[in-house]
Amino acid sequence: MRYDCLSIAGHPVVETPNLDELARTGVRFDRAYSATPTCVPARAAIFTGQSQKSHGRVGYQDCVPWNYEHTMPGEFAKAGYHTQCVGKMHVYPARNLMGFHNVVLHDGYLHHNRNKYSIPVREHYDEVDDYLHWLRQQVPGADLTDLGLDCNSSTVARPWHLPEKLHPTNWVVTESIDFLRRRDPDKPFFLWMSFVRPHSPLDPPQAYLDLYKDIEIPEPPVGDWALQSDPDLDGLSPYTSKGLVPKRRLQNAMAAYYALITHIDHQIGRFMQVLAEYGERNNTVILFTSDHGELMGDHHLFRKSLPYEGSARVPFIVNDPGNRLSLGTGKVVQEVVEMRDIMPTLLDAAGVAIPGSVDGGSVLKLAASSTEEGSGNAAWRSYLHGEHTQGMQSNHWLTDGKEKYIWFSQTGEEQFFLLTDDPQELHNAARDQAYQERMDYWRSVLIQELEGREEGYSDGKQLFVGRKPVTVLSHMRNG
Template sequence: MRRLVLSLLLGWALVGTPLLAAEKPNILILITDQQHWRMMSCAGEEYVHTPAMDSIAAAGTRFSLAYAANPVCSPSRVSMFTGYMPSRFGMKSNDQAKLPFPKSMLPQTMGHLLRRAGYETAFGGKTHWMRGMTPESLGFRDLGRNGRDGLADVCVQFLEEPHDKPFCLVASFINPHDICFMAIDAHAKATGKPAFEGARVEREELAKASALPAGVSREEFFEKYCPPLPSNFAIGDDEAECITTCFTQYRPFREYVRRNWTEEDWRMHRWAYRRLTERVDGQIGRVLGALRRSGQDRNTVIVFTSDHGDHDSAHHLEHKSIPYEEAARVPLIVAYPPETKPGAVDEEHLVNVGLDLIPTVCDYAGADVPAGLSGRSLRALAAGREEKAWREYVVSECKCGRMIRNDRFKYIVYESGTNREQLFDLRNDPGELHNLAVRAEYQDTLRQMRKALAEWMVQTNDPMREAYLVR
């Protein structure tokens, strides 16, 4: 593992193809599915080993305050490739993936912007966009839908090809998303109601990830190897009723495990989640190795992120969708050897990956950013340069609510139910266990956060804003 990190770092440190001042960099965007921000060893997670991801962080800047535009697959992915909040397109959850994407907006999506700037563009792996959104319609050459080893194969092949233009390659991997089937199958076994019966590969991968280390007894496994429960495993004070009515009851398997899983069940979920993360890290490592062998590594911007996280047992939850930190906050690393400071960690600037990805990519590519986008380029921050007047708040949407946070407080408002407002002091309560919205001494802060969210929703023309205004 150490040798892999060292070899990747040495590859970036050595001078590869001569870099002309006017030469545009290549761009490699690596996306995982359902990986929360702490799920890398470089982020301090001691029960997972991610040498490939760590090598990117060691060569660039890791943004520790990055959030998904919406903590579920389709809305987040639509946002990343358009630069708009999902609500712009009527998206609240994966259910709206069947809606048609406006054809008039296709020329302003990522692939077309880069092609007009002189780039060769390619996309492989998971899409999960809206109807009418395909790699080709978004301006990419299509490398296929395999999001596993097959995606690493086609990316390696792409990087081995000669290129007479700078390229943008997007590799959209599926894991650690296979963890979803642990709760799905537990519920099916208990109720006799099988679900997603065609997911053979997903279940095979999950079975491998759930296996105990060879020669280790179950007792020794839980004593020495399996991750403990998180410090915020408990359901918090004054939890919003909407979390039950809109999220867990909507998906019965989520409600089932929340009520019935034992502590060992939850710990096994955490174990398998980390093994699936290591699986995708290995696939990413193959792509990085091919980039290094191509000699293009020093002239390539690498962006690594995920579409959303996983609750990972926090609050007795798994899956995603609810804007607690584990689901809404995602990994984000930007590495470009000629500019970025190796091993830097930005713990100050709030980032919305859905809004900021396109401006960042366009900045490196010298491409025009469409008028009307509210995102910001991260290029200067990734290089260690200060950006004036950076945002004070970051916003994330979800199926039944809106979330806004600043450098200390986080406010969530749901569309209905008791305790529909949540306010957390992330500085003193990072696990989001104590809802301050019900406390008299925090009413001024609550009003300030309401006002900030209302102003944001007006500024971005959120079509659903009336449901989230508290007067």
């Protein structure tokens, strides 16, 4: 889910009443990012509280074992919490508990679990996926591919074909509600409700698609640096990551994407209602976020992994209905936060010790009612380093929430955006004479960030172009 798909954030189309209420009565972090914006490395940051340099996953690669000494659910379990995940984990092996007492799993369609010859020993998808097993009990012979949509069909959409209660989004909430019934009442609980959507396939129930089908949807922003032609007709591919997509197809995809978000929003409202019925709403701290965004046509780009706002910037809301943490009500925080901050934040909220392996920080001080909005916090990070291996588009980027510097490691191309004045990244100011000093500054920061990395990107004095990207760092591969 992209950062801007919230009514309360000013989106002109998307309806998110329940998330708006969490933000209105809680704290919204307006500059939240996923430093490695795809599912696998982003979830490593969530699970461990570590930067990508520490957890070792700097790009997307399946089938690398997850062996971490300290994990968020593991620390909660050691502290006496009953821990449960429902939905997407995206770890390996798929049934790795990662510290949870129990996982009710639905990772969605993962190619390495479906393609017979993708790895020597594969986990059979209908053995590891709890949702698919449950769905086939309701609809014999059903499969994740019945709609003809692939998990990376970023521009193709159609309505969900079965009753809404069978949709994976509803299933996550149904199973989460069942956890409230089955949990140990003598223990506090940690529950991770993890939705696959609005990641493609773009398959909202018809009622939600109807909310957007007749609305004029604004076209995506296209910067002066973006591709303006599509000689290879990449935009016609359903799996495209770039290209000029036919207007009607793109509008339908955007409508379905927004519909999936509203669907999730309503199901979160359903869970909040039941949480209150169980008497736990005012005793529960809630954190809502996403592991990455979706470009959805911005600059004629699609999917994720790139450093632009639509891909790397995400929603991030902390809500404390019982007001035990003295958070600012309706507060909007501008400091840059990241996936690595989730683990220390929730452990801090619960009074659980934060392991020394954690790189992130608790955002609760930023969110406190005693901290003035927009005042800044000198003790907080001054910038974020993000990156992702992606072939010729492998990239590193730095942002303080006001400016963003991007370096493409295989070509040496640089981009610079003044986010305060140009939030949609419409103008690449990298060659503007007025900003050469800022470019020099950010480049020097990246040189220091990458010094000593095994890829050889930097010797501490300069950046080296064309060094082979490594998706999983050696200390993780060997760990």
